[in-house]
Amino acid sequence: MKVVLFCGGQGTRIRDYSEAIPKPMVHIGYRPILWNIMKYYAHFGHKDFILALGYKADKIKDYFVNYDETISNDFVYSRGGKAIELLSSDIEDWRITFVDTGMHSNIGMRLMRVREHLKGEEVFLANYADGLSDLQLPDMIGHFLAQPNKVGSFMTYQPTSSFHIVRMQENGEVTDIAPIAQSNLWINTGYFIFRQEIFDYINYGEELVVEPFQRLIRDQRLATYRHKGFWQAMDTFKDKMLLDDMQAAGDTPWEVWNTVTEPLSKPFYDPLTVQNGRR
Numbered sequence: 001m002k003v004v005l006f007c008g009g010q011g012t013r014i015r016d017y018s019e020a021i022p023k024p025m026v027h028i029g030y031r032p033i034l035w036n037i038m039k040y041y042a043h044f045g046h047k048d049f050i051l052a053l054g055y056k057a058d059k060i061k062d063y064f065v066n067y068d069e070t071i072s073n074d075f076v077y078s079r080g081g082k083a084i085e086l087l088s089s090d091i092e093d094w095r096i097t098f099v100d101t102g103m104h105s106n107i108g109m110r111l112m113r114v115r116e117h118l119k120g121e122e123v124f125l126a127n128y129a130d131g132l133s134d135l136q137l138p139d140m141i142g143h144f145l146a147q148p149n150k151v152g153s154f155m156t157y158q159p160t161s162s163f164h165i166v167r168m169q170e171n172g173e174v175t176d177i178a179p180i181a182q183s184n185l186w187i188n189t190g191y192f193i194f195r196q197e198i199f200d201y202i203n204y205g206e207e208l209v210v211e212p213f214q215r216l217i218r219d220q221r222l223a224t225y226r227h228k229g230f231w232q233a234m235d236t237f238k239d240k241m242l243l244d245d246m247q248a249a250g251d252t253p254w255e256v257w258n259t260v261t262e263p264l265s266k267p268f269y270d271p272l273t274v275q276n277g278r279r
Contacts, residue, residue, distance in 0.1 A: 001048075001141075002118060003041045004126040006110050006190075007034060008054020008101050022056040024129045025063060026240060029247040030072050032063065033234055036254060037129055038094065043257040044137045046125060047094045050117050052101040052110040061098055067091060108208040115199055128190030132243065132254035133157075133231040135191060140225045144193045151198050151216055153223040155191035157231045158184075186224075189231050197221075230254065 007024045024034035031039075038049055053060060069075070069086055076085040097117050101110040111126065118124055123145070135155055144153045158180075165183040167176040188209060201212040216222035230253040234240055246252060253259075 001046050002050060002121050002124045003038075003046050003048065004050045004052060004111065004114055004118070004124060005034065005037065005129040006052050006107055006127070007060055007129050008052055008057070008103070008105060008110055010055045021059050023234075025056075025059050026234065028132070028234075028240070028243045029252075033132065033243075034060070034129055035090075036132055037127060039090070039257055040132075040254065041125065041127075041137070042091075042094060046137075048097075049094065050097045050099060050114050052099055052114050054101055054103050054105060054110070057098070057100055064091075064096060064098075106205075106207045108202050108206045108210075108212060109204070111208060112199065112202055112204070118196070121196065123193065123195055126192040126194060130235065131189055131191075131231060131233040133189065133191065133227065134229045134253040134256055135227050135231070136229075140191070140227075141193060143225055144223065147223055149221060150223045151195050151201065151221040152213075153193045153225055155189045155227050155231075156186040156224045157189050157227050158186050186226060189227070189233070 005024070007022065009023060025032045027033075028036055041047070041049070051060060067090075069090060070084065072090060074087040076087065077083075078085070097114075099114050099117065101113040105113065107128075123141075133155070140153070140155060144150060147153075161180055163180050164177050165180055165185060166174060168174050198212070201215045202208070203211065206212055213222060232239065232243060232254075234243060
């Protein structure tokens, strides 16, 4: 399946870290978070990528055009550097389509602007390109394909932060307060699967998870897949530091390509029961 990666946002909440690069190019370890997400999909056999570009698109293009395999692969150096023999390769079998989808386009419009590159794809994958996970992707795909009436599905995750959910009346009287982990609140992580019919549900200018998703919900054609493993977004500098610390400690559950795991024998999923989450 082709994979659409939304790489055009300005990432305003992390620009305190750097305004010189777009959010997908912020590094976690040796490579940008974008590379980590692409490596994740490639591990499961999905190596045909469409990058929906916008803000500082030149930085992303330049990174791949001048890609250096030696940074994250073993190699033999000889003849004073005149000969370099790679012992493994990262992206040799990847196919990457770079598409300028506009500086200020929202996610819905970015998806519409790569539509022509998805011709012939009955089902395709998409991702916000700002979160890492150890999701067993084949399980989520299998769940979706088993529901031929569904047009879209997305991974949901239960936050584990220390924040509390507060319920109150109009006058401000508190009726309930509980940790997020106990609130049965699930959020949209930005890991999507779509059928071609998704384009019938998007009108010009609409945000993907707002009007189009409401139409899918009305028609009972939207599903979700609840993931109880690891997921972490990189929305802020604090999130980046957390991922950096995990990388430095060798605690990298998102690097599924470096672990031996078996798909769940009975994947955990259910019909859509959550409200739209992030974005």
